[in-house]
Amino acid sequence: MKILPVKGTRDFYPPQMTVRNFICDGWKAASLRSGFVEYDGPIFEHLQMYQIKSGDEIVEQLFHLTDRGGRELAIRPEITPTLARMVNQQVNALPRPIKWFSMPRLCRAERPQKGRLREFFQWNIDILGVEDVLADAEVIFCTLDYLRSAGLTSKDVIAKISSRKLLAALLLHLGIAADRLETLYPILDKKAKLPAEAFEEMLAKAVESSATVKTILELMAAHSADDILHIVPDVAANETAQTALDELQRVFGYLKAMGVAEYCRFDMSIVRGLAYYTGMVFEVHDVVGDLRAVCGGGRYDNLLKDFGGPALSATGMGMGDCVLEILLRERGLLTDETFKRKLDYFVACTDAALTSAALAIAARLRAGGASVELSYKTGNLGKQLKQADACGAMRCLIVGQEYQDGGKVVVKEMATGEQSLVSEEMLLNRL
Amino acid sequence: MKILPVKGTRDFYPPQMTVRNFICDGWKAASLRSGFVEYDGPIFEHLQMYQIKSGDEIVEQLFHLTDRGGRELAIRPEITPTLARMVNQQVNALPRPIKWFSMPRLCRAERPQKGRLREFFQWNIDILGVEDVLADAEVIFCTLDYLRSAGLTSKDVIAKISSRKLLAALLLHLGIAADRLETLYPILDKKAKLPAEAFEEMLAKAVESSATVKTILELMAAHSADDILHIVPDVAANETAQTALDELQRVFGYLKAMGVAEYCRFDMSIVRGLAYYTGMVFEVHDVVGDLRAVCGGGRYDNLLKDFGGPALSATGMGMGDCVLEILLRERGLLTDETFKRKLDYFVACTDAALTSAALAIAARLRAGGASVELSYKTGNLGKQLKQADACGAMRCLIVGQEYQDGGKVVVKEMATGEQSLVSEEMLLNRL
Numbered sequence: 037m038k039i040l041p042v043k044g045t046r047d048f049y050p051p052q053m054t055v056r057n058f059i060c061d062g063w064k065a066a067s068l069r070s071g072f073v074e075y076d077g078p079i080f081e082h083l084q085m086y087q088i089k090s091g092d093e094i095v096e097q098l099f100h101l102t103d104r105g106g107r108e109l110a111i112r113p114e115i116t117p118t119l120a121r122m123v124n125q126q127v128n129a130l131p132r133p134i135k136w137f138s139m140p141r142l143c144r145a146e147r148p149q150k151g152r153l154r155e156f157f158q159w160n161i162d163i164l165g166v167e168d169v170l171a172d173a174e175v176i177f178c179t180l181d182y183l184r185s186a187g188l189t190s191k192d193v194i195a196k197i198s199s200r201k202l203l204a205a206l207l208l209h210l211g212i213a214a215d216r217l218e219t220l221y222p223i224l225d226k227k228a229k230l231p232a233e234a235f236e237e238m239l240a241k242a243v244e245s246s247a248t249v250k251t252i253l254e255l256m257a258a259h260s261a262d263d264i265l266h267i268v269p270d271v272a273a274n275e276t277a278q279t280a281l282d283e284l285q286r287v288f289g290y291l292k293a294m295g296v297a298e299y300c301r302f303d304m305s306i307v308r309g310l311a312y313y314t315g316m317v318f319e320v321h322d323v324v325g326d327l328r329a330v331c332g333g334g335r336y337d338n339l340l341k342d343f344g345g346p347a348l349s350a351t352g353m354g355m356g357d358c359v360l361e362i363l364l365r366e367r368g369l370l371t372d373e374t375f376k377r378k379l380d381y382f383v384a385c386t387d388a389a390l391t392s393a394a395l396a397i398a399a400r401l402r403a404g405g406a407s408v409e410l411s412y413k414t415g416n417l418g419k420q421l422k423q424a425d426a427c428g429a430m431r432c433l434i435v436g437q438e439y440q441d442g443g444k445v446v447v448k449e450m451a452t453g454e455q456s457l458v459s460e461e462m463l464l465n466r467l
Numbered sequence: 468m469k470i471l472p473v474k475g476t477r478d479f480y481p482p483q484m485t486v487r488n489f490i491c492d493g494w495k496a497a498s499l500r501s502g503f504v505e506y507d508g509p510i511f512e513h514l515q516m517y518q519i520k521s522g523d524e525i526v527e528q529l530f531h532l533t534d535r536g537g538r539e540l541a542i543r544p545e546i547t548p549t550l551a552r553m554v555n556q557q558v559n560a561l562p563r564p565i566k567w568f569s570m571p572r573l574c575r576a577e578r579p580q581k582g583r584l585r586e587f588f589q590w591n592i593d594i595l596g597v598e599d600v601l602a603d604a605e606v607i608f609c610t611l612d613y614l615r616s617a618g619l620t621s622k623d624v625i626a627k628i629s630s631r632k633l634l635a636a637l638l639l640h641l642g643i644a645a646d647r648l649e650t651l652y653p654i655l656d657k658k659a660k661l662p663a664e665a666f667e668e669m670l671a672k673a674v675e676s677s678a679t680v681k682t683i684l685e686l687m688a689a690h691s692a693d694d695i696l697h698i699v700p701d702v703a704a705n706e707t708a709q710t711a712l713d714e715l716q717r718v719f720g721y722l723k724a725m726g727v728a729e730y731c732r733f734d735m736s737i738v739r740g741l742a743y744y745t746g747m748v749f750e751v752h753d754v755v756g757d758l759r760a761v762c763g764g765g766r767y768d769n770l771l772k773d774f775g776g777p778a779l780s781a782t783g784m785g786m787g788d789c790v791l792e793i794l795l796r797e798r799g800l801l802t803d804e805t806f807k808r809k810l811d812y813f814v815a816c817t818d819a820a821l822t823s824a825a826l827a828i829a830a831r832l833r834a835g836g837a838s839v840e841l842s843y844k845t846g847n848l849g850k851q852l853k854q855a856d857a858c859g860a861m862r863c864l865i866v867g868q869e870y871q872d873g874g875k876v877v878v879k880e881m882a883t884g885e886q887s888l889v890s891e892e893m894l895l896n897r898l
Contacts, residue, residue, distance in 0.1 A: 038555075038775040039512075039515070039519075039552050039775065040513070041508070041509060041552070042509060042511060042512060042513060042534075042540060043536075045508075045510075045511070046509060047506075047508055047509070047549075047556070048508065049506055049561075050505065050506055050567070054505075056507070057505065069833040069837065069838050069839065070833060070838075070840075071840030071858070073481040073484075073808065074479075074481060074484045075478075075480055075481055075484050076484055076487070077476075077478055077479065078472060078473060078476030078477065078478070078586055079476075079510060079542070079574065080476070080530070080542075081472070081473060082470060082471070082473060084470070085470050099511070099532055099534065099540075100532065101532035103473075103530065104576055107473065109473060109530075111510070111511075111532075111542070118478075121470050121472070122478050122480065126480065130480075131857055136481070141572070143510065143511075155510060166843045168843060170822070170826075170843055171843060173826075174841075177830060181830075181833060289823065290823065290826055293823035293826045293827045293830070294826050294827060294829075295831065295834065343470065344469040344470065391721075392724035393724070395601075395604070395721055396725065399608060399612075399724070399725035399726050400726065402500040402501060402612060403615075403726065405500070407499045407500050407502065408500065408501070408502060409501075409502030409566070410502070412564055412597045412601055426562055427502070
């Protein structure tokens with residue numbers, strides 16, 4: 037019988053696995069450079085855990101299952117709830133600050149589309165226990181440090197940075213009721229995703245006064261403190277708004293000190309849909325702008341408390357592999373070199389009687405740390421050299437007549453075709 | 468509210484993640500040394516896929532779910548069915564031989580016990596398209612090459628090797644009906660897991676003649692071709708049995724040539740429960756012998772055909788992380804060195820006014836490839852040095868008075884306490 041993969045999942049054949057490893061290795065290296073340590077959780081958790089942070093909306097996107105004990109479980113659609121649970125469990129024992137990264141496999145039961153699959157990998161970095169915006173700057177820096185190391189310049193990607201604290205202060209200042217804010221965030225978050233008219237219509241339904249709607253629309257287009265003061269002059273006296281603006285300015289100052297200012301821009305239209313953000317929020321977009329956000333994140337100081345733990349400030353970022361891979365391909369940053377298999381030696385054998393000798397050489401080279409492929413068919417050297425080439429071997433070792441005569445193997449440099457006759461001992465000494 | 472992890476799953480806090488990475492990195496390195504290339508599949512597949520290879524027994528061990536389209540899915544309990552599906556899909560395009568490895572996360576709804584969890588990682592290596600037992604020897608070699616590289620000697624682990632082809636020939640020779648073999652394998656596989664009496668009772672129920680039961684029990688204890696000929700002398704004329712014995716002898720010859728003979732022993736009691744094995748079968752056990760098998764595998768030449776593809780010979784091995792980790796711990800092979808965090812620099816800052824300077828230095832070192840942690844609290848140097856030590860930093864950079872006076876930082880070697888005064892430029896040149 038013929039069996040197909042499940043819709044929206046991916047098969048990682050060796051070339052696709054190479055891309056996945058290329059991306060994950062880059063994430064890991066950037067995390068370690070910035071002093072993050074790795075953690076991971078289980079692939080499934082209790083279903084209810086996902087409702088705390090993200091409400092019932094996320095439950096629709098979950099792959100849920102009931103185990104034989106009748107427990108309601110879900111394959112993780114994100115790792116932040118697991119992070120909150122794990123940190124809370126050992127909150128008094130963990131050294132501070134908690135600077136953790138992870139690259140979990142996640143699943144969401146969404147309709148598959150460009151840059152969005154039902155199964156994907158997501159790089160997460162989080163700093164817990166640091167109230168200062170220095171931690172926010174570190175999260176943005178580490179994100180950009182990775183993108184830069186992958187070859188993306190400020191002409192390719194831009195970090196759009198704002199503050200949920202500032203937005204909240206402005207909305208309250210405009211007369212929006214505090215209990216309306218949580219409903220408003222996901223609407224404002226849709227600005228870039230909807231046609232202007234549809235967005236304005238949606239906003240008008242949520243906000244009574246049309247004058248306020250107009251002001252909000254103007255604010256969404258603000259790119260500086262001056263822009264904001266120009267739109268709502270009397271906010272200069274609003275203490276919360278001023279604090280939020282000062283914090284944002286400090287974030288930008290730190291990012292400049294860290295050499296990534298050219299990637300960063302203040303952009304009030306960055307809102308993030310989830311209710312749980314409490315301070316800096318940011319997204320990285322491709323400059324051309326036809327892809328979904330490459331990543332997003334921000335400060336979420338209340339989540340650990342919501343998960344039954346103590347108040348512990350937190351800030352973090354999540355970056356999926358799907359949009360990123362499209363972007364890297366579009367920018368020509370996944371080259372043939374990325375896909376080239378690296379192999380130290382291919383052992384060819386021209387005489388079946390020498391199979392054991394060829395095996396012995398391969399095994400000793402491997403034990404010495406070299407990567408070695410060998411031919412399962414002795415005889416025809418031409419075919420074996422072709423296979424050596426297909427494997428990406430740097431050198432082909434030919435075990436044949438010369439071995440039988442004097443215990444030596446022919447070493448063929450695959451790039452130049454140069455050949456030399458070497459004893460087994462010399463070969464091992466080279467390692 | 469307080470939320471707990473799901474029973475039988477693991478949280479990988481940084482120390483546990485270090486162990487997991489230590490194990491997976493070792494698996495990967497051994498795979499690459501032996502010329503395997505990496506692949507992976509989705510975390511879930513169509514439920515029915517798992518019934519083909521392993522029958523209904525495995526369905527009980529599955530975490531299954533129904534997606535919104537009504538499809539019956541299951542979280543993968545093993546990766547071989549995925550391998551078979553993937554290879555079949557591209558069977559004409561894939562270069563031969565297919566030498567693939569993977570380290571999938573797998574889930575089984577079993578009762579958690581020592582060395583067996585509901586969620587685990589399993590190293591898989593498989594060679595497809597090679598009929599010769601050379602491929603079987605390569606699979607065993609790669610397995611042992613890893614175990615040896617992890618520090619396990621032949622005093623710690625032993626590879627018990629047998630042949631399903633030989634066993635089948637012997638059982639048929641003893642008069643067991645061909646259609647009874649598949650029922651018998653899982654019973655014979657229980658020999659080491661049950662008390663002798665219970666095992667014999669089970670066997671007696673499955674095999675009518677008590678004389679045959681006695682012979683089978685004797686055969687199960689065989690450790691050489693001579694042992695077998697002694698027990699069933701007339702098998703010398705059985706062609707299939709002789710072919711199987713010859714093949715086994717060649718496997719042992721290759722393993723000797725590859726320098727791992729001391730780890731290997733012929734042991735007829737190794738059966739493997741699954742019906743799908745067709746040739747060499749093996750398991751690695753700890754020599755003390757109170758743990759479950761560290762790994763197991765063998766030849767399965769019919770699986771790809773069973774999955775709707777062409778006949779393609781195959782041989783492989785699977786090793787879980789749980790028993791292995793217990794064994795490595797018991798043998799003292801997970802040392803403090805394994806867990807020691809490695810960090811190049813910790814940047815301390817004694818004056819809040821110098822924060823940006825400290826950040827700039829940290830960012831430049833990171834951009835140069837160094838791993839750098841920094842203090843989020845300026846001021847008290849003693850506390851920062853303690854944190855540098857806790858992070859495992861090799862060097863602490865102190866940005867303070869000397870920086871203000873002459874643009875230099877104090878470099879403190881954490882191991883010796885030695886201090887030197889270095890310009891920022893010199894620091895970057897060191898990278």
